[in-house]
Amino acid sequence: MEKLAIYGGYAVRQGKIYYGRQWVDEDDVQAVASVLKSDLITCGPKVDELERTLCEFTGAKYAVAVNSGTSALHCATIAAGVVSGDEVITTPITFAASANCVLYCGAKPVFADINPETYNIDPESIKSHITEHTKAVIAVDFTGQAVEIEKIREICKEHNLIFIEDAAHSIATKYNGQQVGSLADMTCFSFHPVKTITGGEGGAILTNNEDLYKKLILAHSHGITHDDAMMEESPHEGPWYYEQISLGYNYRLTDFQAALITSQISKIDRFRNRRQEIVRRYDEAFSKIPELFVQKEIPESDSCRHLYIINLRLDKLSCTRREFFDAMSAENVQCQIHYIPVYWFPYYQHLGYKRGLCPNAEEMYKGIMSIPLYPKMSDEDVEDVIHAVKKVIANYRK
Numbered sequence: 001m002e003k004l005a006i007y008g009g010y011a012v013r014q015g016k017i018y019y020g021r022q023w024v025d026e027d028d029v030q031a032v033a034s035v036l037k038s039d040l041i042t043c044g045p046k047v048d049e050l051e052r053t054l055c056e057f058t059g060a061k062y063a064v065a066v067n068s069g070t071s072a073l074h075c076a077t078i079a080a081g082v083v084s085g086d087e088v089i090t091t092p093i094t095f096a097a098s099a100n101c102v103l104y105c106g107a108k109p110v111f112a113d114i115n116p117e118t119y120n121i122d123p124e125s126i127k128s129h130i131t132e133h134t135k136a137v138i139a140v141d142f143t144g145q146a147v148e149i150e151k152i153r154e155i156c157k158e159h160n161l162i163f164i165e166d167a168a169h170s171i172a173t174k175y176n177g178q179q180v181g182s183l184a185d186m187t188c189f190s191f192h193p194v195k196t197i198t199g200g201e202g203g204a205i206l207t208n209n210e211d212l213y214k215k216l217i218l219a220h221s222h223g224i225t226h227d228d229a230m231m232e233e234s235p236h237e238g239p240w241y242y243e244q245i246s247l248g249y250n251y252r253l254t255d256f257q258a259a260l261i262t263s264q265i266s267k268i269d270r271f272r273n274r275r276q277e278i279v280r281r282y283d284e285a286f287s288k289i290p291e292l293f294v295q296k297e298i299p300e301s302d303s304c305r306h307l308y309i310i311n312l313r314l315d316k317l318s319c320t321r322r323e324f325f326d327a328m329s330a331e332n333v334q335c336q337i338h339y340i341p342v343y344w345f346p347y348y349q350h351l352g353y354k355r356g357l358c359p360n361a362e363e364m365y366k367g368i369m370s371i372p373l374y375p376k377m378s379d380e381d382v383e384d385v386i387h388a389v390k391k392v393i394a395n396y397r398k
């Protein structure tokens, strides 16, 4: 068995084209180094600058930088007021964090099914899962394609729900010409190294709502405030005084990571253009192969794709997905599967979730495979991947 190293949540095999990786230049390194030589290395001016930059980039009024996409989601569920007894609707085709953040609040994740062609959460399925306990919807822009924002916004408005957009995959995606980031009540980004831009780790929550913003600030830093207007003892004793007014966490981002993320944002157009170029090339190569299904996109989404998924029509192939995956690996192309339906995990099964909950998601899961997509891929890498896919299909064609 090949030795596989698991670092920071993703597996690395040497010498292969992996499904995703960061692009860090010398000027990114310099941005980090200059912070390390300064006085403030956590939560200083570079975090402020990143928050301003994110607001400028997305058009959102407020941004709170945090130390991961997962903490961004946790802060958002806290700010949404999600507590024990509440339900939050999300998709099973996502990274576990999109549902775990609901469990962190003692509430219940409810899984709505996906659209079998776009793979994003189906607004009709959201509707059918709303109960008197539903507090919020966490919709994931899966692979970087925006969810049906307009419809979800309407559903949330009608039922008085908070709309949280998990945009871990979709920074730099536009919906009807507008940047993702100010279109839901709160939008969460991740800056993990496989995502479009990185800080090593990192995340952010964006909102236009001042009330939610204040709650996000408290949630990400111990529930402590330095704002006189929010304090109970006011006037208070002196300039050193602060108050803890709720229960929060330490989810702060370091200043050197903030500097890295800000530096990466300056390259985001280049990253987006290159990702789009590769996606177009893949679409062209794969859309007419009868053994594959390629994800459909809604016209409203001008996507900066994080993932490219081929869906194997296993009825037309004489192999299992595992055999296909291994054959790709033998061609030096390291694929990955995004994602195992969240409620299939043992932890969720022990909580009582049953297989069969979301038939479209389970059906889609059977054949999917993410092939490499990252801006630093050369044209040669892209052609190598296409060649490998075609070769493996030809070997297993029925």
Ligand SMILES: *Cc1c(COP(=O)(O)O)cnc(C)c1O
Residues within 6 Å of the ligand: 068, 069, 070, 071, 094, 095, 097, 098, 140, 166, 168, 169, 190, 191, 192, 201, 202, 203
């Ligand atoms: C990566 C990811 C997260 C979590 O982000 P981290 O920064 O790794 O904590 C949440 N949701 C989705 C859809 C993701 O892909």
